[in-house]
Amino acid sequence: MDKKTNTFIQVQKIVAQIPKGKVATYGSIAQRAGIKDVRIVVWSIHKNKDPLNLPCHRIIKADGSLASGYGMGGPEEQRARLEAEGIVFDLKGKVDLKKYLWSE
DNA sequence: TCCATGACCGACT
DNA sequence: AAGTCGGCCATGG
Numbered sequence: 001m002d003k004k005t006n007t008f009i010q011v012q013k014i015v016a017q018i019p020k021g022k023v024a025t026y027g028s029i030a031q032r033a034g035i036k037d038v039r040i041v042v043w044s045i046h047k048n049k050d051p052l053n054l055p056c057h058r059i060i061k062a063d064g065s066l067a068s069g070y071g072m073g074g075p076e077e078q079r080a081r082l083e084a085e086g087i088v089f090d091l092k093g094k095v096d097l098k099k100y101l102w103s104e
Numbered sequence: 105t106c107c108a109t110g111a112c113c114g115a116c117t
Numbered sequence: 118a119a120g121t122c123g124g125c126c127a128t129g130g
């Protein structure tokens with residue numbers, strides 16, 4: 001419960017604030033969290049055991065493509081969840097970051 | 105305590 | 118255009 005939780009909370013709080021129908025990239029979250037490395041964000045989410053409070057399916061890569069290694073049934077599961085929220089994928093299987101990227 | 109790894113991103117060649 | 122490398126934070130063995 002020391003600094004590890006501190007960083008964890010940063011990411012958790014930000015991710016939890018992602019509005020429905022929007023997506024965020026690792027880099028954006030890292031920047032918002034004040035972290036200089038996206039790895040911390042990755043670690044926080046990947047190590048997270050509570051996906052209910054952390055919509056990791058809304059987190060994608062900077063290219064607009066879905067993250068790999070999704071441990072919930074594969075990218076198709078993630079895509080289905082995003083589509084259910086109104087996110088549309090192009091023919092390349094990517095998300096239109098210009099429209100769906102969560103920017104405040 | 106040191107070494108290696110991680111659901112990534114950006115810049116450079 | 119595509120491949121390579123560094124970044125710099127935390128975890129696990």
